[in-house]
Amino acid sequence: MIGLNVTEARRTVFHPLHQELGAQFTTFAGYDMPLRYPMGAMDEHLHTRSAAGLFDVSHMGQIFLTAPGGVPAVMAALEALVPVDLLSLKPGRQRYGLFTTQQGGVIDDLMVANLGERVYMVVNAGCKAADMAHLQANLKGVDFALHDRALLALQGPKAAEALAALAPEVAGMKFMDVREMTIGGAEVIVARAGYTGEDGFEISLANADADAFARKLLALEGVAPIGLVARDTLRLEAGLSLYGHELGLDMTPIESGIGWAINKARRTGGARAGGFPGAARILDEMANGAPRMLVALKGETRAPVREGAPIFAEAEGGAQIGHVTSGGFGPSLGGPCALALVDAAHDAQKYYAEVRGRRLAMNRATLPFTPHNYAR
Numbered sequence: 001m002i003g004l005n006v007t008e009a010r011r012t013v014f015h016p017l018h019q020e021l022g023a024q025f026t027t028f029a030g031y032d033m034p035l036r037y038p039m040g041a042m043d044e045h046l047h048t049r050s051a052a053g054l055f056d057v058s059h060m061g062q063i064f065l066t067a068p069g070g071v072p073a074v075m076a077a078l079e080a081l082v083p084v085d086l087l088s089l090k091p092g093r094q095r096y097g098l099f100t101t102q103q104g105g106v107i108d109d110l111m112v113a114n115l116g117e118r119v120y121m122v123v124n125a126g127c128k129a130a131d132m133a134h135l136q137a138n139l140k141g142v143d144f145a146l147h148d149r150a151l152l153a154l155q156g157p158k159a160a161e162a163l164a165a166l167a168p169e170v171a172g173m174k175f176m177d178v179r180e181m182t183i184g185g186a187e188v189i190v191a192r193a194g195y196t197g198e199d200g201f202e203i204s205l206a207n208a209d210a211d212a213f214a215r216k217l218l219a220l221e222g223v224a225p226i227g228l229v230a231r232d233t234l235r236l237e238a239g240l241s242l243y244g245h246e247l248g249l250d251m252t253p254i255e256s257g258i259g260w261a262i263n264k265a266r267r268t269g270g271a272r273a274g275g276f277p278g279a280a281r282i283l284d285e286m287a288n289g290a291p292r293m294l295v296a297l298k299g300e301t302r303a304p305v306r307e308g309a310p311i312f313a314e315a316e317g318g319a320q321i322g323h324v325t326s327g328g329f330g331p332s333l334g335g336p337c338a339l340a341l342v343d344a345a346h347d348a349q350k351y352y353a354e355v356r357g358r359r360l361a362m363n364r365a366t367l368p369f370t371p372h373n374y375a376r
Helices: 015-020 041-050 071-078 125-138 159-164 168-172 207-218 228-237 279-288
Strands: 024-028 031-036 052-056 061-066 093-100 106-114 119-123 143-147 150-155 178-183 186-191 200-205 223-225 292-299 310-312 322-330 335-343 350-355 358-365
Touching (some): 041 052, 041 223, 052 159, 052 207, 061 071, 106 125, 119 125, 125 143, 150 159, 150 207, 159 168, 168 178, 186 207, 200 207, 228 335, 292 322, 322 350
Antiparallel strands (some): 061 119, 061 143, 093 106, 106 119, 186 200, 310 322, 310 350, 350 358
16 A cells, blocks of 8 residues: 655645645555654544544545436446446435446446436546546446546544534435535535445535635544545455455455445346346356455454465465455454455355464454444
């Protein structure tokens, strides 16, 4: 995740604010992003779990789509590219989706929102170019554009109270609701969602309004700036997949453990079964199992196990059966946790991760490692 060369990196509109707040920077997805602030990554993580953390996620891609036939036409066209039921997505709601390849791999994971008059998508920063190329090659009869806009994530149990101080109407929103509204003179898109497992919001707005808006949020009681290190440990504890780790071109959604994202209407026997790239393989794996599976693991010691660590079935000997896709110390969990991709033939309750030549026992766990606190 972490790089040291930031001389060629792009900067978000919040870069001067990050500097003012004392951020340490790193290169992530081609952007110069805040790694941590003076509070420190551990305390930033715990603050988000207990109060409200503000994240700059403006590196993400924001795409708006329209068509002569309106939102129904956009959704019908998009359904040919994703294994998701978009035709039933009502105005003011959003849904998690995937772009898949003909081989069943994942090009990107994304959010799709029905704004009533247009469709709004948020895609991963490192996948923006590939996503736009994929849309240009495969999406017919739809106009779409990638917009340069700011994007903030306000996350934590006090996020709703904080944002409601500026916009009382957000208190009535539920998880995965999305609204266009005016807050403090700024035209914003607010979604009640996020990437930490906590309640919270993602707020899209024009770059011209971004700095003043972020400062208003940071002035609210309980709101603190949070960097990439804490963002990663928060999402890991929440059991949320990260593209390039638990998701990728060489992994199907079933292997990645996100078969739940394939809605009933697009599954075998559904009203619009299949019809998306890689459907034959993905639906077969859904019915009959995949050759690999994603497992959640907790360490028996306090030693963290990092991405790439080999996984074995036994404490000694035997061939490697998988690898850690994400791992580290969970501050809220109070111990190490990891996600690992392993051969499905080795379905066990204990595995061994090799760290510096020593195998550490890790026990099978259920996700999420820490409970989700979404506003259902």
